[in-house]
Amino acid sequence: GAGVSQSPSNKVTEKGKDVELRCDPISGHTALYWYRQSLGQGLEFLIYFQGNSAPDKSGLPSDRFSAERTGGSVSTLTIQRTQQEDSAVYLCASSFLGEKLFFGSGTQLSVL
Amino acid sequence: AQTVTQSQPEMSVQEAETVTLSCTYDTSESDYYLFWYKQPPSRQMILVIRQEAYKQQNATENRFSVNFQKAAKSFSLKISDSQLGDAAMYFCASTEVASGGYNKLIFGAGTRLAVHP
Numbered sequence: 001g002a003g004v005s006q007s008p009s010n011k012v013t014e015k016g017k018d019v020e021l022r023c024d025p026i027s028g029h030t031a032l033y034w035y036r037q038s039l040g041q042g043l044e045f046l047i048y049f050q051g052n053s054a055p056d057k058s059g060l061p062s063d064r065f066s067a068e069r070t071g072g073s074v075s076t077l078t079i080q081r082t083q084q085e086d087s088a089v090y091l092c093a094s095s096f097l098g099e100k101l102f103f104g105s106g107t108q109l110s111v112l
Numbered sequence: 113a114q115t116v117t118q119s120q121p122e123m124s125v126q127e128a129e130t131v132t133l134s135c136t137y138d139t140s141e142s143d144y145y146l147f148w149y150k151q152p153p154s155r156q157m158i159l160v161i162r163q164e165a166y167k168q169q170n171a172t173e174n175r176f177s178v179n180f181q182k183a184a185k186s187f188s189l190k191i192s193d194s195q196l197g198d199a200a201m202y203f204c205a206s207t208e209v210a211s212g213g214y215n216k217l218i219f220g221a222g223t224r225l226a227v228h229p
Contacts, residue, residue, distance in 0.1 A: 031214065042116075042203060042219040043157075048210070056212050089155060101217060103149075103157035 002026070004104035006092050012110045013082055021077040021107045025094030032075050033101065034067060037089040046090075049075060082111045114139050114208040118220035125194045126228050132179075133189045133223050135204030141165075144207045146180065147217070148189045151201040160202070163187065191225075199227045 005024040013019050025032050034046040045059040049069040060066070064082075069075040079086055089108050093101040116137045125131035137146070148160040163171045163180050170178050175195075179188045187206075191198055201222045207215040 033217075035219075040221075042118075042221040043205075043217075045216055045218070048212070048214060048216065050212070050214055053212070056210055056214070056216075058211075091155075091157065093157070100159065100162065101157075102159075105154055105156040108155070 004092055004094050004102055006090075006104035006107050008107060009105065010108045010110070012112065014112055015084060016081055018078065018080045019082055019109065021079075021090050021109070023075045023077070023092030023094075023104060025073065025075070025092070026096075026102055027073075029094035029096045029102070030072065031095045032069055033093045033095075034075070034077050035091045035093065036061075037091060037106070039088070043091065046077070079109075082109075084111050087111045114141075114206065114218045116204055116206055116218050116220040118204055118223050120223045121221070122224045122226070124226040124228060125191070127194055127196060129194055130190060130192045131194055131225065133191075133202050133204075133225065135187045135189070135220055137185050137187060137204070137206045137218075139185070139206060139208065141207070141209060144209075145215070146178075146187045146207075147205045148176070148178070148187075149203045149205060149219075150198075151203060151222070152199075157203070161189065194227050196227050196229065199225055201225075 032049040035043040048056040064080045067077045089106040091106040093103045146163040149157045204220040205217045210216040
């Protein structure tokens with residue numbers, strides 16, 4: 001596809017379960033970002049991948065959060081033992097030149 | 113840490129009128145970029161306009177323009193001839209050079225714009 005693709009669009013899970021969120025960036029984009037948008041809030045930076053370099057994980061809120069990017073393309077954000085405060089929209093973005101980000105439509109995560 | 117402040121949680125405008133959304137930022141960078149993103153109910157963030165800090169001239173994209181005041185660290189968005197399709201959340205963002213040397217976007221909390229017919 002031409003844009004950033006995220007799946008699933010919506011995810012409802014029970015507290016304590018693990019979830020995986022997927023992001024497929026624009027082909028050729030070397031940089032990939034994950035952001036979290038809680039209700040009524042701005043976007044909170046989570047993690048950044050650039051090519052084969054070590055990711056910047058400085059925004060991950062706890063060790064329950066992890067992410068990987070395979071082959072420099074698709075990325076998966078994993079949240080273990082989900083808590084109700086994890087409920088948010090998780091947005092993925094990719095870029096080529098660094099300052100212009102293209103976003104996906106996000107995954108709405110609801111933890112019951 | 114760099115911050116971006118949007119002091120207007122909600123704004124409204126009549127169709128065909130003009131509205132200005134405010135944004136201030138705090139950065140120690142000498143060179144940076146500023147952005148306005150629109151987020152409709154579909155959730156996808158759409159880039160509205162981009163300003164390079166070293167450029168004096170205010171950026172313009174059709175009905176959208178900015179008033180960039182570098183010394184005051186202010187970056188407001190003006191929407192002229194507002195249309196119903198402009199109703200959305202609007203986020204102001206600035207770049208911050210992260211420890212890894214890459215550009216990270218820092219976002220404000222957003223302004224919800226309602227457009228009334």
